[in-house]
Amino acid sequence: MHPIRSSALPATLSRRRLLQAAGATAACSLIAAPAFAQTRAISLTLPWVVNGSNYWPMVGKELGYFKKRGIDLTVSRGNGSVAAAQAVANKQFDLGVVFFGGTLVNMARGLPLQALATVGYDALMGNLVLEDSPIRGPKDFEGKRVGTVATSAESPYWTAYAAKTGIDLTKVTRQQLDARLIERALMDKQVDAITAIGSSSIPVLDSLGVKTRFIPWANAGVQLYAAQVIARRETIDADAGLCQAMVDGILESVVYTLKNPQASLEILYKAQPEIAMAKGGKENAVISQGLAQATMVAPEAMQNGMGYSSIPTLASMISLAAKAGALTADAKPLRPEDLATNRFVGKIKLSAAEWDAIKKNVAPYNKMLGIA
Structure with missing residues (x-):
């Protein structure tokens, strides 16, 4: 180093x-x-x-x-x-x-x-969606595609957030993504949402002119x-x-x-x-x-x-x-x-x-x- x-x-x-x-x-x-x-x-x-x-x-x-x-x-x-x-x-x-x-x-x-x-x-674990996304509350994830990086810090806690908020994960398509491409996947609408660390993903997309909304898991006690x-x-x-x-x-x-x-x-x-x-x-x-x-x-x-x-x-x-x-x-x-x-x-x-x-x-x- x-x-x-x-x-x-x-x-x-x-x-x-x-x-x-x-x-x-x-x-x-x-x-x-x-x-x-x-x-x-x-x-x-x-x-x-x-x-x-x-x-x-x-x-x-x-x-x-x-x-x-x-x-x-x-x-x-x-x-x-x-x-x-x-x-x-x-x-x-x-x-x-x-x-x-x-x-x-x-x-x-x-x-x-x-x-x-x-x-x-x-740690700012949560979901990131585009500003105009119809996803407003936890149940809105059902029927949607959620991208995640299996080795990312927040990924294991997605199920904890789902359990806390009543999301039926059998109705959510979980899409594994490469860490280098996850923000791009949301930007290009390949997925409807991603799991993210807010302080990492929000600045990346904002600096590219892409406006997003962050859904923090801390509000549900997953912090x-x-x-x-x-x-x-x-x-x-x-x-x-x-x-x-x-x-x-x-x-x-x-x-x-x-x-x-x-x-x-x-x-x-x-x-x-x-x-x-x-x-x-x-x-x-x-x-x-x-x-x-x-x-x-x-x-x-x-x-x-x-x-x-x-x-x-x-x-x-x-x-x-x-x-x-x-x-x-x-x-x-x-x-x-x-x-x-x-x-x-x-x-x-x-x-x-x-x-x-x-x-x-x-x-x-x-x-x-x-x-x-």
Whole structure:
């Protein structure tokens, strides 16, 4: 995997201006950075290609949030959350940003991982239909063709959503599609709907000028956490100082992007110029960032501080995954407290006014997601 390195900022967005803006986040109650005897080179994998939903560690790298904590951070793209979690477990990376479903599957296989912080609280599983589709409610899927990718994160939970909402799946034609073609299949009306992760598929189609409607499974109680910061258990046990420094740096980065979405995207475009040059690249980044940020506004973070994981909620998600068949029959029994720890989080807290401003920013994306 090739490291993704940040470059100098454009003249219109100087490093000094960004750092001044970052200083405005003092109300976040940031803790003092741990002091290491010497700078440590640390590697982090993202869950997928760099995009607006996952690039915030790169922002923190550019703004010096990791450097001031004695960390020389290298950020690499991933190849899906399951593979990214495996790469952390196999010591290819020190830590990772991985969707909860990928961590859950790998821990059920016996890999010694744990989440240090939760960043996104809804994986945005659901169905995507064209804007003028006659599918308005769950029963409208009957008699229709629904495309899905068997290996995609949301695919196993389609049956759980159907069971919750009374869809008779014997009346639904399920069409297996290639991951590279699923959005095209909906666009070309080869299928009437697809199963999707909203933050992935909506920006792709929107950047092509295709208007869609998202039917979120979370409204029916079929919901998983999204992005989490993970590490090996041995790293957590032996190097708590590193874990704390990384969590603090990542969460500080997340807060900056929440408060300064456009300035953050300028950092992304400079670090990954191909995004800005690609047709629809900037539009995709703006939407994927907005959708991901909508999932960060949750009671867990608002009441307990950035990064907090609800252990009872994790317990219900384990049960959901088991019933949906997302875990193999020989899966290792899991306790919710094994999946995540809150020992490194809760130190960065936003005020009610700050949350209100963020809610206003993400309101258009909640509408796009059809979130109740």
